[in-house]
Amino acid sequence: SGQTLPETDFSARLRFLSEADQLKSVLRASKIADGSRHENSAEHSWHIMLYAWVLAEHSSTNIAPDRVLAMLLLHDLVEIDAGDVPIHTALAAADLARIAAAEQAAAQRLFGMLPEAQARDFLALWDEFEANNTPDAIFAKAIDRVQPILLNLANGGGSWVDYNVTLPQLDTRVGAKVARGAPLVWDHIRRLLTPWFTAQGRI
Amino acid sequence: SGQTLPETDFSARLRFLSEADQLKSVLRASKIADGSRHENSAEHSWHIMLYAWVLAEHSSTNIAPDRVLAMLLLHDLVEIDAGDVPIHTALAAADLARIAAAEQAAAQRLFGMLPEAQARDFLALWDEFEANNTPDAIFAKAIDRVQPILLNLANGGGSWVDYNVTLPQLDTRVGAKVARGAPLVWDHIRRLLTPWFTAQGRI
Numbered sequence: 001s002g003q004t005l006p007e008t009d010f011s012a013r014l015r016f017l018s019e020a021d022q023l024k025s026v027l028r029a030s031k032i033a034d035g036s037r038h039e040n041s042a043e044h045s046w047h048i049m050l051y052a053w054v055l056a057e058h059s060s061t062n063i064a065p066d067r068v069l070a071m072l073l074l075h076d077l078v079e080i081d082a083g084d085v086p087i088h089t090a091l092a093a094a095d096l097a098r099i100a101a102a103e104q105a106a107a108q109r110l111f112g113m114l115p116e117a118q119a120r121d122f123l124a125l126w127d128e129f130e131a132n133n134t135p136d137a138i139f140a141k142a143i144d145r146v147q148p149i150l151l152n153l154a155n156g157g158g159s160w161v162d163y164n165v166t167l168p169q170l171d172t173r174v175g176a177k178v179a180r181g182a183p184l185v186w187d188h189i190r191r192l193l194t195p196w197f198t199a200q201g202r203i
Numbered sequence: 204s205g206q207t208l209p210e211t212d213f214s215a216r217l218r219f220l221s222e223a224d225q226l227k228s229v230l231r232a233s234k235i236a237d238g239s240r241h242e243n244s245a246e247h248s249w250h251i252m253l254y255a256w257v258l259a260e261h262s263s264t265n266i267a268p269d270r271v272l273a274m275l276l277l278h279d280l281v282e283i284d285a286g287d288v289p290i291h292t293a294l295a296a297a298d299l300a301r302i303a304a305a306e307q308a309a310a311q312r313l314f315g316m317l318p319e320a321q322a323r324d325f326l327a328l329w330d331e332f333e334a335n336n337t338p339d340a341i342f343a344k345a346i347d348r349v350q351p352i353l354l355n356l357a358n359g360g361g362s363w364v365d366y367n368v369t370l371p372q373l374d375t376r377v378g379a380k381v382a383r384g385a386p387l388v389w390d391h392i393r394r395l396l397t398p399w400f401t402a403q404g405r406i
């Protein structure tokens with residue numbers, strides 16, 4: 001395989017990997033646990049892969065942890081072009097459609113930098129994650145929603161304060177997705193976050 | 204599995220995942236590609252996982268990409284206690300032994316936060332990476348050394364300038380490890396970096 005790989009394929013891969021570096025400059029709504037700065041999407045991707053690996057046995061269905069890892073490794077790259085969309089922003093249907101189109105175009109451009117077979121594999125994995133219909137994707141999406149909760153709890157509310165979020169809103173926007181992929185994780189985490197929302201009168 | 208997991212195991216996992224957040228504050232010698240700031244070890248870990256996934260077919264031996272990904276996911280966590288050791292620091296044997304002991308203690312403390320079976324699995328994977336004796340570990344180590352080269356090339360020399368590195372030093376400290384796990388990758392990359400070292404008179 002590697003012995004006969006054309007130089008141009010290797011160069012294409014390096015260009016893709018250099019382009020990917022920009023994910024380290026995409027800032028998210030959440031702050032890191034100590035509250036000192038906003039989290040970027042590259043370190044977030046690392047952290048949720050660790051969450052997925054550590055919590056894999058809590059999936060509600062049979063998953064392939066290595067496929068979940070690969071999905072989470074790739075899932076945020078589209079933000080290099082399309083930006084991060086904070087989950088607690090109120091968006092009209094037209095905005096959602098515009099964002100979905102921008103992310104689809106970003107996936108085509110970025111994964112399209114790779115040699116053809118690899119581009120196809122990466123796009124398929126990203127599409128599967130976005131479609132949220134397979135056990136691996138459902139668990140990956142659940143985990144992606146869990147990690148910011150723990151960050152917000154660690155630093156005094158974080159994006160819940162900035163976006164003025166109530167517990168019923170969190171149940172709808174986050175809880176439903178987490179519970180679908182990892183119901184016991186949601187049970188546990190909801191008990192952890194109730195005191196904060198109660199103390200803040202956000203229930 | 205998840206249905207019967209004791210509450211304490213789940214809590215232990217969450218504490219480990221929160222502790223891991225500190226890797227986002229461990230700064231490395233390399234800067235990100237645009238040169239604007241130093242890279243942290245969490246986003247570095249994400250980036251080299253992407254490198255490993257994209258370049259997997261260039262391994263000199265048969266590897267299991269999912270095991271390589273898991274190794275790279277975990278490999279830098281010890282830096283939370285032991286710090287990052289820039290590869291171009293000149294170190295005496297006694298310093299190396301002290302660092303190795305600090306990293307071993309860090310692995311015991313951090314992975315020891317997890318439920319017992321999982322702690323054992325994570326420690327075994329970290330030990331395998333450090334021992335650098337299996338195909339998966341050799342490829343993972345190679346990839347860990349490749350990524351900073353591309354960052355330095357992108358931002359005008361980076362840590363090669365800061366540590367006054369010559370091409371023969373890079374061959375010894377980095378090239379040998381990369382060539383062991385991915386010889387064609389090293390061939391290609393060495394051609395890319397020769398012009399910079401030549402222009403700088405560092406050959």
Ligand SMILES: [Ca+2]
Binds near residue numbers: 279287
């Ligand atoms: Ca390292």
